[in-house]
Amino acid sequence: MIRVALKLAYLGTDFYGFQRQPNLRTVEGELLGALEEAGVINNLGQSNYSIAGRTDRGVHALGNVVSFRTDKMPIINQINDLLPQDMRILGSAQVSMGFKTRFAHRRHYRYVLYNGQCEEPLEIDKMQEAAYLMEGTHNFFNFSKRNERNPIRNVESVMIKPLNQIYLVDVIGESFLWNMVRKMVAVLLGVGKGEIEVGVVEKFFDPQYNPSITPMPPESLILMNVFYKGLQFKEDEYAKLRFLRGLSDQCLNHQRMVAVTEEMIKVLNMD
Structure with missing residues (x-):
């Protein structure tokens, strides 16, 4: 066996x-x-x-x-x-x-934002600034289903890359809550559209703050990879x-x- x-x-x-x-x-x-x-x-x-x-x-x-x-x-x-x-x-x-x-040691998700769904060009610099605020260990209660037993998660990196008609949002961390990545992207998109100020993003990690975040559609999310220490798959x-x-x-x-x-x-x- x-x-x-x-x-x-x-x-x-x-x-x-x-x-x-x-x-x-x-x-x-x-x-x-x-x-x-x-x-x-x-x-x-x-x-x-x-x-x-x-x-x-x-x-x-x-x-x-x-x-x-x-x-x-x-x-x-x-x-x-x-x-x-x-x-x-x-x-x-x-x-x-x-x-x-x-x-797992880490998980890598990629969200593909289609440029055509945005009426105006997104403010990528502000989105990346907000993305950096999401890195590290935070209380992601407001980014979850809100009945999770432990909303504390560590996000290793959040990177945004414009590519022709799309924006790639790569999120890497050890583990994620249900809807967490799609809600993170929703907030970043709000920043890019000028609907959310960068400075407000830190408030989203306060469980007493009660924002309404509609997760982005699931059809644009890809689980790119799951990594384990010392494990190499034979492709x-x-x-x-x-x-x-x-x-x-x-x-x-x-x-x-x-x-x-x-x-x-x-x-x-x-x-």
Whole structure:
């Protein structure tokens, strides 16, 4: 008996989140079904299966992690053949029997802000100034569901990078509360639009302060990677290539749909 960790990528668009739900298509449901069909897991309760993070509906991933006990090292592409095109196992590693999947060294999230949703150019300098205030150890009560037992979190870095028609917001830390990253981005966007003063951001860490923060849409959030000290995944280039092809097809279909809807809008505006 050994313990194995798998690095998982998925496009969250057509999933009802990560966690299993009755009669709904979820990442975990598809994964466990494939693992059982491949004979990698025969008894879920005895496998000590665990995950790094339960991403919400619509959230994507390039490096979520699951681990479990099994008889031998699984063949990655045998499992991938049983998975749908919008998810793939990209890497694997044998870990110690006491490996704790949830206790990662750090997590990296990336939020993709589309420039077209902003009427005026964002004030990036002020956004980055506010982002620096979010770094370090703070009480993120106002950035959470507000029933978390411990809202104290340490954020290692928050960086904003303009790139053509988008802004990339990279947030790295050990762990995050539910909706925390999307609410952080919402505040940063408010600063960039001039709706929130940079100096006010520090007040958001006061649990007595009661701001209303609407989290940004989940469809633009990617769990980029989950890191563990001393753990190096063996990447599978073939699996990566297959997932890349699937994403390219999705992108092409989306571009076609954008072209069609833009033409329909143009015609309606001419009437």
